[in-house]
Amino acid sequence: MVLKNLNDLKRIVEGAPRKKLILAAAQDQLSLGAVVRAWKDNIIEPILIGDKEGIQNICVSNNYDIAGLMIIHEPDTEMAVEMAVRMVSSKQADILMKGKVGSSTLLKCVLNKEWGLRTGNLLSHFALFEVETYHKVIAVTDVAMNIAPNLQDKIAIVNNSVACLNKLGYTMPKVAVLGAVEMVNENMQATLDAALLSKMNQRDQIKNCIIDGPLAFDNAVSLESAQQKGIRSEVAGDTDLLLMPDIEVGNVLYKSLVFFAKAKVASIILGALVPIVLTSRSDSEQAKFDSILLSAASSK
Amino acid sequence: MLAFKKKQRIAVAWAQDTNTIGAIHKAVNKGFVEAIMIGRSAEIINTCKDEGIDEKLFSIIDANNENKAVLEAVRLAKQGDADIVMKGLVGTEKFLKAVMDKENGLMLPDAVLSYVGALEIPAYHKLLFITDPAVIPFPDLDQKISMALYAIEMARKFGVKKPKIALIGASEKMSKNFENYVDYAIMCKMADRGQIKNCIMDGPLDLFLACDKKSIEIKGVETPVNGDADILLFPSLESCNPFYKGLMLFANGELAGLIRGTEKPVIVMSRSESEKSKYFCIALSCLMA
Numbered sequence: 178m179v180l181k182n183l184n185d186l187k188r189i190v191e192g193a194p195r196k197k198l199i200l201a202a203a204q205d206q207l208s209l210g211a212v213v214r215a216w217k218d219n220i221i222e223p224i225l226i227g228d229k230e231g232i233q234n235i236c237v238s239n240n241y242d243i244a245g246l247m248i249i250h251e252p253d254t255e256m257a258v259e260m261a262v263r264m265v266s267s268k269q270a271d272i273l274m275k276g277k278v279g280s281s282t283l284l285k286c287v288l289n290k291e292w293g294l295r296t297g298n299l300l301s302h303f304a305l306f307e308v309e310t311y312h313k314v315i316a317v318t319d320v321a322m323n324i325a326p327n328l329q330d331k332i333a334i335v336n337n338s339v340a341c342l343n344k345l346g347y348t349m350p351k352v353a354v355l356g357a358v359e360m361v362n363e364n365m366q367a368t369l370d371a372a373l374l375s376k377m378n379q380r381d382q383i384k385n386c387i388i389d390g391p392l393a394f395d396n397a398v399s400l401e402s403a404q405q406k407g408i409r410s411e412v413a414g415d416t417d418l419l420l421m422p423d424i425e426v427g428n429v430l431y432k433s434l435v436f437f438a439k440a441k442v443a444s445i446i447l448g449a450l451v452p453i454v455l456t457s458r459s460d461s462e463q464a465k466f467d468s469i470l471l472s473a474a475s476s477k
Numbered sequence: 478m479l480a481f482k483k484k485q486r487i488a489v490a491w492a493q494d495t496n497t498i499g500a501i502h503k504a505v506n507k508g509f510v511e512a513i514m515i516g517r518s519a520e521i522i523n524t525c526k527d528e529g530i531d532e533k534l535f536s537i538i539d540a541n542n543e544n545k546a547v548l549e550a551v552r553l554a555k556q557g558d559a560d561i562v563m564k565g566l567v568g569t570e571k572f573l574k575a576v577m578d579k580e581n582g583l584m585l586p587d588a589v590l591s592y593v594g595a596l597e598i599p600a601y602h603k604l605l606f607i608t609d610p611a612v613i614p615f616p617d618l619d620q621k622i623s624m625a626l627y628a629i630e631m632a633r634k635f636g637v638k639k640p641k642i643a644l645i646g647a648s649e650k651m652s653k654n655f656e657n658y659v660d661y662a663i664m665c666k667m668a669d670r671g672q673i674k675n676c677i678m679d680g681p682l683d684l685f686l687a688c689d690k691k692s693i694e695i696k697g698v699e700t701p702v703n704g705d706a707d708i709l710l711f712p713s714l715e716s717c718n719p720f721y722k723g724l725m726l727f728a729n730g731e732l733a734g735l736i737r738g739t740e741k742p743v744i745v746m747s748r749s750e751s752e753k754s755k756y757f758c759i760a761l762s763c764l765m766a
Contacts, residue, residue: 328653329653359670360667360672361663361667361670361672363618368666371666372662372665372666373651373653373662373663375662375666376661376662376665376666377651379699380650382650391666407671408670409669410669
């Protein structure tokens with residue numbers, strides 16, 4: 178199955194049991210708005226942890242109807258996050274979401290060795306874009322967590338992302354390893370890593386996907402461009418997942434898609450026990466809602 | 478037998494040993510070479526007499542020591558009076574030093590000097606080209622690419638239009654801890670992208686997956702080389718050299734080989750090799766000249 182747009186994610190969650198989502202430090206307007214909407218849409222069953230009064234005030238002034246929603250009062254932000262993480266690690270919830278708390282505080286708890294959400298896998302960021310000019314949604318990783326992934330990290334990032342795409346119904350997602358050029362160039366590490374990843378995929382050392390790279394951005398997403406260059410590739414022009422060489426490239430691509438191409442985006446953190454919705458403060462309520470939808474669709 | 482366009486003039490350095498003279502004589506008789514024998518002329522003539530060969534078939538140039546003989550052979554090739562240089566009874570090191578000399582040698586500018594061999598093995602269904610059993614101890618990526626290109630060129634001269642080249646390792650699994658495998662993965666992608674042309678490349682592959690279809694079936698590995706390799710590229714001289722010697726000793730293999738990267742073909746063979754092998758080398762060099 179291929180997702181044409183982010184709304185298609187709804188088809189995955191429809192009919193399935195609702196996932197339990199914990200919003201940690203829930204006194205945050207946009208997050209609450211998105212969570213309440215997702216609850217009303219039957220996508221999730223939320224649990225709010227945070228300053229009860231703050232939460233209620235936000236809901237009243239924004240007309241969010243939260244009658245019947247479970248709220249756990251914990252005014253201390255760090256305590257609220259710890260409680261949220263402990264509940265997830267003891268299987269009381271399926272999804273963790275960041276509210277009014279810094280990412281580093283939340284991730285510190287997630288990585289706690291005793292009661293955190295570690296699985297032994299690298300944590301990585303996974304973003305799913307709906308861009309008008311592409312024929313389906315396109316996933317991009319890693320635009321926010323791993324700064325300069327080495328080959329081993331890239332393997333982990335691909336594995337995280339492919340597992341997620343598999344859950345979204347992609348049995349063999351097409352993975353393009355991005356470079357500045359589609360040729361192998363000894364002076365560009367990204368192209369060398371791309372060659373290795375392709376070979377590991379051929380040898381079934383990276384499974385459940387088709388990897389090709391290096392591919393330049395244009396040949397990754399445009400069949401015409403790939404054909405002009407004479408590239409024979411199963412991936413070129415039909416990419417499901419773009420692997421970024423580093424965070425700078427990834428972040429700029431992400432933001433240019435959002436700002437210039439008016440893309441819709443959903444994003445989650447992968448590699449922990451459960452998907453984590455960790456959108457940035459500047460993300461819109463819609464982006465937060467779509468991210469919740471993505472987390473529910475990719476949750477087991 | 479492959480057809481030769483014209484007679485090649487071959488300069489043999491330190492040419493007085495029986496096997497070399499015998500091989501050259503056979504090639505002259507077949508009509509595809511003219512020989513210039515350089516060495517102690519009295520000894521050359523004596524060896525010819527002992528072997529019942531008419532020494533007048535050859536041009537003989539007198540040289541009273543190895544070095545002079547080598548320098549003369551290289552000089553002849555350099556100035557266009559010979560098309561091929563062949564090592565006689567002289568040590569490989571001395572011989573290559575003269576060939577590689579920056580001013581007077583035969584190196585092409587910026588070329589990698591390497592060795593490609595063609596192995597005939599009764600147990601294999603076709604000729605197997607191998608590289609590099611003799612020149613580069615531990616080839617880096619650029620040298621491996623050159624080795625591949627030379628081997629592809631040679632296989633194509635033998636009429637294999639798109640040779641299958643297996644990059645040999647101990648396993649087909651990719652590991653970044655094996656530097657050679659990293660090079661192999663890079664080369665395969667270069668072949669994918671047309672940066673290395675006219676071949677079907679895969680590696681790392683072990684020898685079974687490279688040359689044995691049964692192993693492919695058993696292991697279920699998907700590879701375009703598919704147990705049908707034309708070329709084996711080895712990760713080191715130390716792995717390639719015993720491979721061919723083992724086949725010659727135990728499996729009736731015959732090897733013909735050539736140095737590549739030079740302006741003109743250069744024949745380097747172990748002094749102990751048979752007349753037959755030397756003859757094949759001469760024929761091969763004429764094909765590549």
